[in-house]
Amino acid sequence: MTNQDAAVRDAAWTSRAAAAAWEPPDARRWLQLGLAVIWVLDGVLQYQSAMFSRAFSQLLAHSGPGNPAVIAESVSWAARIIEHNPMTTNAVFATIQLALGLGIAWRSTLRVALAASIVWSVAVWWLGEGLGGVLTGGASPVNGAPGAVILYAVLAVLLWPAAGGRPASFVAGRPLGAGAARAVWLVLWGSLAYFAMLAVNRGAQGLHDMIGAMAAGEPGWLASVNRGAAGLLAHRGLPASVVLAVVLAAIAVGIFLPAPAARVAVVLAVAVSVASWVVGQDLGTVLAGGATDVNSGPLLVLVALAFWPGGASPREPLGTVRGEAAGAGRGEAAGAVPGEEATR
Amino acid sequence: MIGPSWLAAAFAAVVAAVALFSVGRLIASRGRRRRAEVDADGVHILMGVAMAGMFVPRLAILPTPAWEVIFATGAGWFGWRAVQVRHGGVARHSGRGGSGYGRCCQYPLPHLVDCAAMLYALWAVPVLRPAAPATGGISDMAGAAGGVGGVRLPVLGLVLALCICGYVVWLGDRLPPTALARAAVDAREPVSAGPVSAAAAAATGMAARLAGRPLLAPRIATCCKIAMGVAMGVMLIDLL
Numbered sequence: 001m002t003n004q005d006a007a008v009r010d011a012a013w014t015s016r017a018a019a020a021a022w023e024p025p026d027a028r029r030w031l032q033l034g035l036a037v038i039w040v041l042d043g044v045l046q047y048q049s050a051m052f053s054r055a056f057s058q059l060l061a062h063s064g065p066g067n068p069a070v071i072a073e074s075v076s077w078a079a080r081i082i083e084h085n086p087m088t089t090n091a092v093f094a095t096i097q098l099a100l101g102l103g104i105a106w107r108s109t110l111r112v113a114l115a116a117s118i119v120w121s122v123a124v125w126w127l128g129e130g131l132g133g134v135l136t137g138g139a140s141p142v143n144g145a146p147g148a149v150i151l152y153a154v155l156a157v158l159l160w161p162a163a164g165g166r167p168a169s170f171v172a173g174r175p176l177g178a179g180a181a182r183a184v185w186l187v188l189w190g191s192l193a194y195f196a197m198l199a200v201n202r203g204a205q206g207l208h209d210m211i212g213a214m215a216a217g218e219p220g221w222l223a224s225v226n227r228g229a230a231g232l233l234a235h236r237g238l239p240a241s242v243v244l245a246v247v248l249a250a251i252a253v254g255i256f257l258p259a260p261a262a263r264v265a266v267v268l269a270v271a272v273s274v275a276s277w278v279v280g281q282d283l284g285t286v287l288a289g290g291a292t293d294v295n296s297g298p299l300l301v302l303v304a305l306a307f308w309p310g311g312a313s314p315r316e317p318l319g320t321v322r323g324e325a326a327g328a329g330r331g332e333a334a335g336a337v338p339g340e341e342a343t344r
Numbered sequence: 345m346i347g348p349s350w351l352a353a354a355f356a357a358v359v360a361a362v363a364l365f366s367v368g369r370l371i372a373s374r375g376r377r378r379r380a381e382v383d384a385d386g387v388h389i390l391m392g393v394a395m396a397g398m399f400v401p402r403l404a405i406l407p408t409p410a411w412e413v414i415f416a417t418g419a420g421w422f423g424w425r426a427v428q429v430r431h432g433g434v435a436r437h438s439g440r441g442g443s444g445y446g447r448c449c450q451y452p453l454p455h456l457v458d459c460a461a462m463l464y465a466l467w468a469v470p471v472l473r474p475a476a477p478a479t480g481g482i483s484d485m486a487g488a489a490g491g492v493g494g495v496r497l498p499v500l501g502l503v504l505a506l507c508i509c510g511y512v513v514w515l516g517d518r519l520p521p522t523a524l525a526r527a528a529v530d531a532r533e534p535v536s537a538g539p540v541s542a543a544a545a546a547a548t549g550m551a552a553r554l555a556g557r558p559l560l561a562p563r564i565a566t567c568c569k570i571a572m573g574v575a576m577g578v579m580l581i582d583l584l
Contacts, residue, residue: 025517036513037506044509044577052347087348098574101509105516219498287498287584 027308028171032114032159034302035152036104039117042293043098050290051090057083059292063129066136071126078127096120114156121153134191140201141192141248142280143210144296151299154184158306169259172306182255185307189252189269196245206237211280217288222278229279247272259309266304273300356399359575362568363392369560378560383425384449385565387418388572391462395575398465412466419459425452454511454569461504461576468495468583498584505580512573515566 025033050056057079064075082089100120103113125131125147132139132147139145162175172181200206212230215223233240247268254265277283277297284294366385373380394411397404406414429452449455495501 022518029517033513033517036516037509040509040512040574040577041506041581044505044574044581047347047351047578048582049347052351087351091347091351101513102516102570105513106519107517108519108521283502286502286581289584 028159028161028174028306031155031171031302031306032104032110032161034298034305035155035159036101038294038298038302039097039101039104039152041101043094043096043101045286045291045293046090046094046097048289051094051292052087054083054086055290056090056292057086059290060128063133066133066138067130068135071130071135074127075130110161114160118153118156121149121156125150125153134195137198138200139195139198140207140210140280141195141244142201142207142276143214144281145195146188146191148284148293148296148299151296151303154188155299155302155306158184158303169309170307172303181307185255185303186252188303189248193245193248193252196241196248202238202241204235204237207240208233208235208237214280214282214285218282218285219287222282222287225279226282255307262307262309266308269304269307270301273297273304352399355575355578356396356403358571359392359395359399360403361392362572363389363396365564365568366392369565373560379447380560381449381565382447383421383452384455387422387455387458388568390414390418391458391572391576394462395572395579398579399575408466412463415459415462415466419456419463422452422456422459425449426456457504457507457511458572458576461508461580464497464501464504465579465583468497468501495583501580501584505577508573508577508580512570512577515570515573519566519570520563 045051060082061076061079064072064079066072067075097120100113100117103109103116106113129147129149130136132145132150134146157175158172158181160175168174168178168181170178170181172184175181176184195201201210208230211226211233215226215230218226251265251269251272254268255262257265274297277295281295281297282288284297285291286294366388369380370382370385372378393405394415397406425448429450
């Protein structure tokens with residue numbers, strides 16, 4: 001047998017091993033991949049030309065005022081650093097986000113990437129978003145409170161590939177346990193209900209002005225949606241805020257109800273998230289240019305899907321080599337690219 | 345096209361490197377009893393050259409209409425292949441067979457999206473076209489697009505970018521693990537243990553492929569697809 005024959009045989013041998021070890025994604029893995037797509041898209045958005053100008057640092061600096069001094073000063077500090085090195089810092093930021101997405105996608109680096117995404121998200125939420133405006137009184141569930149970036153961290157925790165996992169009927173309950181995961185849900189959606197009733201939102205023209213202002217720079221059809229929604233809400237800020245808060249509160253407590261009712265709450269959460277993403281967030285203003293992320297809508301949808309009753313599969317968590325303890329960390333599934341044998 | 349010139353040059357270098365790798369893969373596969381994906385590697389060569397010209401205008405070598413014809417042809421090919429694969433032609437087309445399909449890629453749909461994305465990038469900035477010099481091609485269009493805006497059908501561009509980001513993640517999920525982890529798999533599940541591996545292979549349609557020659561450098565090829573996808577995503581989003 002020639003060396004070439006041996007190499008070909010080894011290639012086929014290894015490919016069969018890889019094909020046998022690779023498992024198709026389960027519900028949690030699909031949600032992790034969804035999170036990875038959003039991270040990759042964020043990285044791509046961060047590479048936009050506009051982000052390499054001083055406009056980016058100015059955008060960040062605007063999130064500081066109104067916060068407690070310690071927050072505002074740290075936001076200003078970060079904005080100054082970026083202002084002095086806009087090109088380098090933005091290239092680094094974009095590359096980090098891209099790496100986080102690719103790291104979550106690749107099973108070998110899943111845990112490291114999820115852990116890094118938590119650190120990165122918290123840092124950006126503090127230094128880049130001024131805690132999403134939750135302490136300024138200007139947060140609104142319609143335009144992305146409590147800040148999209150903190151939802152990445154929440155998702156990383158809820159979708160953590162815990163070894164063994166805990167018994168839960170939904171994906172988010174496996175790493176934390178059902179009770180703790182439901183508490184996270186309650187805090188998240190309960191806080192959105194609270195934000196809906198802030199003075200800035202319940203004013204007669206609060207929601208009207210907020211949504212109407214989104215139309216600038218958007219494509220015609222999306223601007224029309226903004227104008228139509230703003231027209232409906234004109235001088236109806238208070239009742240609209242009350243209805244929104246009631247719906248969000250119902251979502252918050254709905255997850256504690258029996259499975260059929262919990263499913264209704266999850267569906268409602270998805271519907272509210274999509275509606276606010278289209279009407280209040282304009283698809284993250286990606287089409288208007290200058291968006292740094294897709295805003296909170298898609299992330300809230302992922303969170304909601306992680307709580308879908310019956311969505312957790314009982315098998316060993318994906319992201320681990322078959323038969324290997326998941327806690328090993330370094331040993332992740334041997335993936336074979338479909339149609340491609342796993343050979344070098 | 346994007347941000348600072350050094351970053352655009354870096355992206356141009358990445359896509360050019362992918363194109364060079366694809367050329368090398370096609371050549372090397374002939375003498376190594378390994379299989380390449382002729383159509384996928386071919387379109388990567390073309391995309392690499394075209395995108396390098398979009399990132400760095402002085403690297404543009406063909407006028408816009410020529411690229412449009414090229415990628416429209418590519419889209420037609422991969423669309424036809426996607427139909428063929430959907431109708432059960434996987435084993436026949438990707439196996440060892442003597443037909444021309446024996447060296448084609450297994451999953452033509454993503455490459456159809458790639459071609460569509462290239463066509464969109466060429467078509468989306470119509471206002472600038474009359475002003476573009478005959479040999480300036482896409483580089484001038486794309487080079488100015490980032491600052492001018494007003495592209496056609498931005499939603500389509502966003503959808504294409506989303507599809508490509510999804511494809512990048514899909515590839516990443518299936519990227520084989522590190523040698524260390526794979527060695528662990530090999531040690532635990534020797535392939536000679538037969539039935540399980542054979543069943544898995546058959547279930548994923550690998551039986552036909554295993555009968556033929558293994559692909560040449562699939563891991564690096566996958567990384568190249570990921571790199572090309574990221575560059576394409578950046579280009580599309582910056583056009584919006």
